Amino acid sequence: MSASSLSGDDIFVSLEPPPLEEDPSHAIRSFRNLSQIIPQIALERGTILNVTEDSLRKEIAARTSPHDKDTPDETATKSKNSATNLAQFEDDFNNVRADLNRLICAAQNEAAISLDFVSLLISSVRPAAGTTSMSPHLKSHVPVGSLGADRIKSSPYVEDMSVCLGWKTQAVTAASERLARAAERLAEEAVLEKNYWEQVEKIAVSGEVLSKMRMPDYRGMGVRYGFADAGSTYKEKGIATLRRNAEGKLVVKAEGEKRTKVLSVAIMRPLHGEYVRTGQFASKINYETRDVKNEIKQARDLLFEDELFFEIARETRILGSQGITLDFGNKVMVPLPALQIVIETIDLEDQDSSMELDSGPDRVIAEAINVALHLLLSKLHRKNLKARRSIPLPLGTRTNTTDTGKSEILEPLVSTLAVPPIKDSLMTLIMDLTSALKEK
Amino acid sequence: MSLQELSLYAGVPPSRLATLLATLSAVTGMRAVPVLQHHLVFSPTPAPAPGALHPAIGPAATQLEASRIDVHCDLAPAKGAENADVKSSWTLTIPTIPESGKRNVQVQYINRTTFRPDEQCVTDNTGILFRFLRALDYVYAYDYLERGHLFVYSGMVIIKVTQLSPQSPPKLHEIPVGDEDEHVADTVAQHRDPETAKFLGVWVVHAYVDILTGSESVGDDLEKVRIATERLEALKAEIAGVVELGIPDRGILDPRVQIRK
Numbered sequence: 253m254s255a256s257s258l259s260g261d262d263i264f265v266s267l268e269p270p271p272l273e274e275d276p277s278h279a280i281r282s283f284r285n286l287s288q289i290i291p292q293i294a295l296e297r298g299t300i301l302n303v304t305e306d307s308l309r310k311e312i313a314a315r316t317s318p319h320d321k322d323t324p325d326e327t328a329t330k331s332k333n334s335a336t337n338l339a340q341f342e343d344d345f346n347n348v349r350a351d352l353n354r355l356i357c358a359a360q361n362e363a364a365i366s367l368d369f370v371s372l373l374i375s376s377v378r379p380a381a382g383t384t385s386m387s388p389h390l391k392s393h394v395p396v397g398s399l400g401a402d403r404i405k406s407s408p409y410v411e412d413m414s415v416c417l418g419w420k421t422q423a424v425t426a427a428s429e430r431l432a433r434a435a436e437r438l439a440e441e442a443v444l445e446k447n448y449w450e451q452v453e454k455i456a457v458s459g460e461v462l463s464k465m466r467m468p469d470y471r472g473m474g475v476r477y478g479f480a481d482a483g484s485t486y487k488e489k490g491i492a493t494l495r496r497n498a499e500g501k502l503v504v505k506a507e508g509e510k511r512t513k514v515l516s517v518a519i520m521r522p523l524h525g526e527y528v529r530t531g532q533f534a535s536k537i538n539y540e541t542r543d544v545k546n547e548i549k550q551a552r553d554l555l556f557e558d559e560l561f562f563e564i565a566r567e568t569r570i571l572g573s574q575g576i577t578l579d580f581g582n583k584v585m586v587p588l589p590a591l592q593i594v595i596e597t598i599d600l601e602d603q604d605s606s607m608e609l610d611s612g613p614d615r616v617i618a619e620a621i622n623v624a625l626h627l628l629l630s631k632l633h634r635k636n637l638k639a640r641r642s643i644p645l646p647l648g649t650r651t652n653t654t655d656t657g658k659s660e661i662l663e664p665l666v667s668t669l670a671v672p673p674i675k676d677s678l679m680t681l682i683m684d685l686t687s688a689l690k691e692k
Numbered sequence: 693m694s695l696q697e698l699s700l701y702a703g704v705p706p707s708r709l710a711t712l713l714a715t716l717s718a719v720t721g722m723r724a725v726p727v728l729q730h731h732l733v734f735s736p737t738p739a740p741a742p743g744a745l746h747p748a749i750g751p752a753a754t755q756l757e758a759s760r761i762d763v764h765c766d767l768a769p770a771k772g773a774e775n776a777d778v779k780s781s782w783t784l785t786i787p788t789i790p791e792s793g794k795r796n797v798q799v800q801y802i803n804r805t806t807f808r809p810d811e812q813c814v815t816d817n818t819g820i821l822f823r824f825l826r827a828l829d830y831v832y833a834y835d836y837l838e839r840g841h842l843f844v845y846s847g848m849v850i851i852k853v854t855q856l857s858p859q860s861p862p863k864l865h866e867i868p869v870g871d872e873d874e875h876v877a878d879t880v881a882q883h884r885d886p887e888t889a890k891f892l893g894v895w896v897v898h899a900y901v902d903i904l905t906g907s908e909s910v911g912d913d914l915e916k917v918r919i920a921t922e923r924l925e926a927l928k929a930e931i932a933g934v935v936e937l938g939i940p941d942r943g944i945l946d947p948r949v950q951i952r953k
Binding site for chain 1: 693695720721722725842844847848850901902903904905908909910911913916919920
């Protein structure tokens with residue numbers, strides 16, 4: 253850039269040392285950025301649009317031989333202007349440099365003062381460490397450790413009470429709503445429980461044996477309707493749970509599958525070479541199951557029927573030598589002189605249809621046999637209970653009698669029914685023999 | 693017969709008797725059977741008795757110490773009881789000191805025999821029993837009444853809840869020589885009235901299982917002991933809280949008497 257293009261208003265100072273060149277007029281190298289160059293070019297040439305490559309080459313050529321083109325007057329003027337500019341530049345540079353030095357000195361002073369300040373503070377805690385970095389001037393004028401510092405507690409945080417109250421109110425409201433709902437639910441539950449326990453109390457007052465049940469799927473009250481306490485050794489203990497349904501109603505749920513069969517005794521007599529049923533009787537068990545007490549009673553009666561047939565079926569094996577058989581696992585045939593007794597189990601629903609033969613002497617016999625079987629089972633229970641309560645013999649005592657092979661129900665019945673005809677026929681035979689002997 | 697008795701004991705004050713009896717009735721499923729027994733205890737004597745057999749066959753001749761002998765009879769039960777028609781019979785028991793060691797139940801070996809009911813012992817006051825035991829160098833020491841209740845648990849464990857009434861032994865120095873046995877038998881027979889006896893306040897609960905040992909026994913002994921122990925522990929757990937069954941100090945039940953020093 254040529255010195256003639258500089259205007260009097262543009263002064264640029266660079267901290268870089270001026271280049272060592274022959275023409276001092278070209279010693280000026282202004283460090284300017286593009287934002288400064290472009291306006292200057294626009295000022296010199298009017299507009300950049302007028303700048304062409306040829307014009308620039310001509311300028312460069314003219315710059316390389318300026319004495320060929322400049323006149324002596326122009327050369328003197330140019331020299332005078334460049335000297336003036338140089339002096340101005342030097343003045344400006346010196347001023348700026350002086351300012352810079354001043355600022356640096358100020359910064360250095362500030363840093364030294366800060367160092368002294370920190371050192372004086374440190375000297376109150378660690379005198380040795382603070383003293384080494386303190387300036388001699390400060391050491392001579394201010395005692396070591398005379399300046400201390402401490403933390404100042406910040407001002408207490410003032411809560412915005414409205415926010416707290418808002419949160420509290422919301423939480424309390426939510427809690428009160430939950431409590432209210434829980435109270436309603438508990439009140440409903442209490443009513444249901446009250447109904448349930450009232451029903452349980454009715455069962456307890458009626459004489460049923462209630463006990464606490466601990467099962468894998470249920471823990472609560474249960475009722476023992478079986479005959480274990482009466483001496484029964486049947487596999488089914490007769491236990492039912494007393495559960496509460498969603499409506500608070502007591503539900504009796506017996507363990508095991510539901511029993512529906514009752515014992516039936518039928519009398520069959522020979523007619524034209526075949527046995528015909530002439531009388532039948534079965535216990536009528538058909539309680540109104542809506543009531544819980546009746547439900548338990550029905551379960552107890554059906555359990556008794558079940559155990560009775562089980563014992564009768566077991567004893568058929570013992571009395572097989574007397575012709576007693578068990579057909580299809582559910583029908584015991586007891587052959588007797590002149591008749592045959594059939595003991596079987598029938599469904600509760602089939603009771604009415606099977607009771608068509610509801611009249612006649614054989615029906616009375618069947619009823620008597622049915623009642624006798626029930627009484628004999630009760631007697632067996634009593635015998636077991638008495639044996640359980642008697643003082644036991646010492647363990648290891650040899651027992652000569654084995655009760656497992658004894659028939660307690662069928663044998664008394666069979667012997668009672670079979671003996672009279674046999675006795676009659678025997679008496680007849682003896683009478684015939686005696687009369688024949690008397691004649692002789 | 694030789695028996696191995698596995699047992700547990702407890703003491704109950706009279707105030708808790710009703711609760712205990714109700715609990716045992718519920719647990720065993722039976723009403724209490726009344727118990728009334730008259731126990732006569734005979735001790736071995738070092739001095740040779742006038743009626744002793746020669747040579748002496750009792751323990752005094754050869755042993756340093758011997759067990760006391762307990763002879764008891766079941767007196768007629770209270771009126772209205774189920775077994776009112778059972779005849780009373782005399783039972784002779786020779787116990788040993790309970791076994792030592794840490795156990796769950798007390799183990800004690802006992803020899804027991806029962807006289808036939810029709811044998812005349814003390815019932816007709818002839819003192820046959822006394823003369824028989826004197827021949828074995830055993831003399832009457834004291835007697836006591838035992839009354840209470842009996843239950844049977846699980847068909848195996850016998851539970852006796854009883855009170856004892858120690859009786860005053862007759863003064864032997866007032867008895868003519870030669871008539872000791874008859875006189876003592878007569879005096880002892882008067883002790884059998886439970887109405888006049890003074891019973892101690894505490895009730896003793898004795899739950900035990902007898903296991904037959906010896907050649908008459910059948911089955912595995914260890915298995916029988918295991919079963920009996922299980923039943924006793926089950927009973928203990930079932931009535932825990934009402935009464936705490938445990939093992940007493942074996943010295944209390946030591947029946948041994950030192951004969952010679």
